[in-house]
Structure formats: C-alpha cells, structure tokens
Amino acid sequence: MLNRKKRRIPEGAPFTDEEFDVVCSGCKSVHKRSELLKTGYICPDCGRYVRVPARDRIRMIADSGSFYELDRGITSVDFLDFPGYGEKLEKAKKQTGERSAVVTGVMRVLGIPCAVFAMDSRFVMASMGSAVGEKITRLFEYAEEMRLPVFGVTCSGGARMQEGAVSLMQMAKCSGAVRRHSDAGLLYVALLTDPTTGGMTASIAMEGDITLAEPHALVGFAGRRVVEQTTGTALPDDFQTSEFLLDHGFVDAVVVRSDLRDTLGRILRLHVGGGD
C-alpha cells in the first residue's frame, strides 16, 4: 500500500522525500520518517499507531501520483496579537513546512476521484483556526461544485484559542459547507484519528455520512482531565477511545491502517453514480 519506490518529485510537488524525525506518541521513541513510511507509521518499537503528518497520510491513501493540492497558499496569521502566537506559528511553519494545520486537495483512491483533507497534529496541535476553517470550507465548496465525495482525516486539539471567537465561528462555517455538500447528495467520510477533541469533535469530525476511526485513537469533546475534575471520579482506561465510541454508537467502524485504503475505496465505489 505504500510508495516504497523513491520517486523523483518536481519542485513544489505535494510530496517530498525529505527526511525528518517523528516521535511516537505512545512510547516517545524517535524514528526517521522514511522508516515510518515503510511501516505505515506503526511504531517499530511499541507497535502503536504514530500520528501521521498530513501529507504522508494522503500519500498513504491516494493512488500513486494522483493527489493534486488546493489552496496551499492559505496561511495562519496572528491577527489578535495574542501572546506567543506569532512565535508559535513561525515555529510550526518552520518545523513542518506547512502554512496551516490542514492539507486539502483532490486524489483518486482505487481509481475513484475524491476530495480530501488531512489535519496535521504537528502544526499547533492541529487546532482549528481561520486558515483551517477557510481551507476546509473551500474544499467542501469545491467538492460540491465538482460533485466529488470528501474524505476527511481529523485530528485536533480543538478550536484555536489564539484566534479568539473567530476560531469558534469556523465550526459553524465548516458545518455550513458540509451541510451544503450533503444537501447536494454527496458523500462525506470522516476518519477520526488520534487525538480528535473539542471543537473538531463538536463539528466536522461528527458530521460525516460515514464515520470511521483508527484503533485506540483518543476521540472526545471535553478533555479527560477536565472530566475527572468535574466528576471527581477516575475514568476507565478506554474512556474516549475509538472503541468506546463504537460501543456507544458514535462511529460506524474502527478500521486498522492496513485496511483503510481498501475500506475507503469500497465505500467510494458503493457511492459512484449515486446521489443524483
């Protein structure tokens, strides 16, 4: 399922073979990106799912060479002069090479065209600010116009507090775009990955026609610590995991990474020609 062959990538292409270190969110061990691409971002040390950078996520799902990026130029800015945000953004941009916490575009999966967005947890915890809201809104608008399904990979710390209530409004803005896309009879498949929380859970993560989740991903609205403080009780280990959500009826399926491309392809195929 992976592009193991080293491909020559033209300048400005969505994917590069640049080497960087990725930390396993489970055992904290550090791995080379090239090494993780081979394992599908499964930690060679502890076997847990490592958080996948947005571009690599798309690369792992899209048919080879089929991804075309949209709105790459949209950039997060510190418009409220919020303490530390400017530096945080500069650091995130430098570390990731991204301009916002989401990558959007169109791709093919098993030959079927599909719009896609993937959030990048390395960029200010993939929190949802204006740039993310605008890119996701534009993607759904584009998909509606082109009559494409949308596949969205969510992970997020929630709304981006450094953008004040403007970031909160992105939840309504994106929901509006999802709604219009849905009213046009088009399919939206969401994949919830570790961690999907707060405003992301309370908007686009939970608005899919079909909601998939990765094994053991943290998915919830309120933070675990906040819930423990509020209720004064210890929570079970599986609280707010994908499996917990499956048990409680909030996701359709928990899908392992090695099956994801096939599962998505099958879902997309089942909707081809439908919806009109």
Add this chain to the structure above:
Amino acid sequence: MSTLTPYERLKTVRSPARPNGEKYVRALFSDCVELCGDRRFAEDPAIVSGIGYIDGIAVTYIAVDRGEDIEARMKKHFGCPMPEGYRKALRLMKQAEKFRRPVVCLVDTMGAFCGADGEERGQGQAIAENLFEMMGLKTPIVSVIIGEGGSGGALALAAADRVYMLENAVYSVISPDGCASILWRDAGRAHDAAECLHITAEDMVKLGIAEGVVSEHGGDFDLLCGELQKTVARELRALSKLPTEKLLAARYARFRRIGVYEEGGDR
C-alpha cells in the same frame, strides 16, 4: 456602552444576582407553553424551551438557564447543557421549521457540560448535529447572548441569522480561566486572558460575529427587556420576509466571511 473591563464583565454575567435565562423568557415572551424532553433519553432542565409570542409573533424559544437557587443550579449543572439538552433544542428547532415559526435562542452558558455521562452520550456529536442542522434550518433563527457565550456549547444555540449581545455579555472560544491555565499555568491570570481573547460585545461586532449590542440600561431589567423585545421582533419581521433560499444563503454567507488569514504563494 459598558465601562467594565472584559474580566469584570465575565464576573458580572457569572454573578448569581444576574437574571437567569428563565427570567428573560418570562419577560420577553407571552402565552408560553413550555415543551420538554429530547424524545431519546431525558429532559435537560439546563435548557428551558417552548412556544410563545414575542411582540405578537409566534416563536419557538430556547434558553439556557442557570437556575435561581442552589437546588435548581445543581439540577441544571449551573447552566451547562447535557447532550440531551442540545438534542431537545434541535427537536424544537425542527418542529419550528415544520410550523414555519422562527426560533429565538437565549444563550448563557459556561459551555457544554463536561462529564463522563455527557461524553458517553456524545456531547461532541450533539453539538455538531446542531451546527449542521441549524446551518440548513428553513426558518429564521435569532440568538441573543444574554450572559456568557461559552465555546461550542454556546455556538450550538447560536448558528443563527442574527446574533445580538447584551451590553455586558461575553462570547469566547475558551473560558478565560481555562485559557490562563493553558497559557501561563495560572488560572489566576484570567484577567489577562480575558483581554487577549477579545470577548466583549463590542469585540463581537467588530469581528463580524454579532450584529449589535443591546443596552442593559444600567441594570433596569424592564427597560432592557423592552429594548431586546423590540430588537428581536424587528429582526424576525425582516427575516420572515426573505424567501427560504435567500435566508439560507445569507446565513451561510454570514459565517462564510468570518476568518482572518493570508493568501499568497503558489496558488
């Protein structure tokens, strides 16, 4: 216009002396019939809702209520709705759509309830569904932040055609206390966080998040409600004249234009 600092306003709207949602309902609407329950799991008393008239217009009202005394407050989770509260609100909005009644929401919450039971019953999903449905609801929606507009739990009742702020009301993506703990590991600096977050009524108008501010008339509740009633009724009359398609397009455009980012580079 309020002369209080952002943090003083937050303190003001959180004060037990501040009129609660139900008091506004009684003052603003007449011939009310309260409607309860989400038809799925439970009745959430943190949301008081029903049908009634505002200035002669039949509407569905949905108000967050923090409760009068400590007994009521505990039952209402201090005005933090459970998923069933949001689902009750949605049920009544869909009912309003069926009977072509406009919806008026009065928002005053620190946020959606943060508890294990809320999570088990899909707090996030409940809010998401409200946003999704409200963005396509075929009847006018006017929301008023009467006290605290706390994050997604407030937005779930404010994805509206018009949003008004009471003079001292605040609207925030995160509580200033929570923000201060994250930023400086010191909830005591909520005062500073309140400044940074831009939470006041004037900020909301400036950012395009609210249409206007309603004076609190120096604490004269009757005068305040008189003005609020007129403002809401005027907006409902104007919105009711719009064909559904235009109403929905304008609601979409209202949120579509909110956001600040740069666009440059390759595309």
